[in-house]
Amino acid sequence: MSCSFLDLQITEVIAAGATTVVVPGMIPLGCEPQLLALYQGGGGDDAGDYDPKSGCMTRLNDLAEHHNRALNHALAELRRAHPGVSLVYAELYRAVTDIVVSPGRYGFRDMPLAACCGGGGGPYxxxxxxxCGAAGATACAVPSEYVSWDGVHFTEAANRHIACAVLNGRPYDGGAPPTMSTVTAWPAAAEVGRSRIGCS
Structure with missing residues (x-):
């Protein structure tokens, strides 16, 4: 996504009357079962390619973090251009990595990088x-115990935890490291969303 494309999309939403715009960050790509399976054994220094705590591919996660830094920079510029609008960055990256590093803490099996529905076997x-859905693919018995549904999409249970992590957190509306002057509370409507999806 180029910054000019982002500028155009957000500017169109603001022109339509939005006063609060939530912009999601990128998830940790290196934790996606599809990408892990695709690049498995892809050469390079294998030991340095995977995070020892999460099992995720560091090069892809570095790319996602780079994207999120650029996104926050672009949002800072947009905030200056639209001072009457609250542009909020939703931190998805940390929400996902928290689940992957400590799946049991969130009620998931100790295999957060494996898809519930698929036919590949192995660690992913x-x-x-x-x-998933093709001949030879099968689905797990209890999808709510898995983080990934099909290697690309999260399960409903994982999406709920990610949404709760975002809604229970304090959203950034100021770009770089948050301070009390750059961190705002979610709009009151977010409380309805927290309640509806069962956030504690």
Missing amino acids: NFNMTAF
């Missing part, structure tokens, strides 16, 4: 020729 249960 993902194979492009046996994608």
Whole structure:
């Protein structure tokens, strides 16, 4: 996503009357079962390619973090251009990595990088020729115990935890490291969302 595309999209939403715009950050790509299976054994110094705590691919996560820094920089510029609008950055990256590093804490199996539905077996249960829904693919018995549904999409349970982490956190509306002057509370409507999806 280029900054000019982002500028255009957000400017159009503001022109339509939005006063609060939530912009989601990128998830940790290196924790996606599809990408992990695709690049598995892809060469390089294998030991340095995976985070020892999460098992996620560091190069892809570094790319996602770079994207999120650029996104926050672009949002800071947009805030200056639209001072009457609250542009809020939703931190998805940390919400996902928290679940992947400590799945049991959130009620998931101790295999957060494996897809519930797939036909690949192995540590990621993902194979492009046996994608979820294709012949040879099977679904796990209890999807709510898995983080990934099909290697690309999160399960409903994981999405709920991610949404709760975002809604229970204090959203950034100031770009760089938050201070009390740059961190705002979610709009009151967010409380309805927290209640509806069962956030504690």
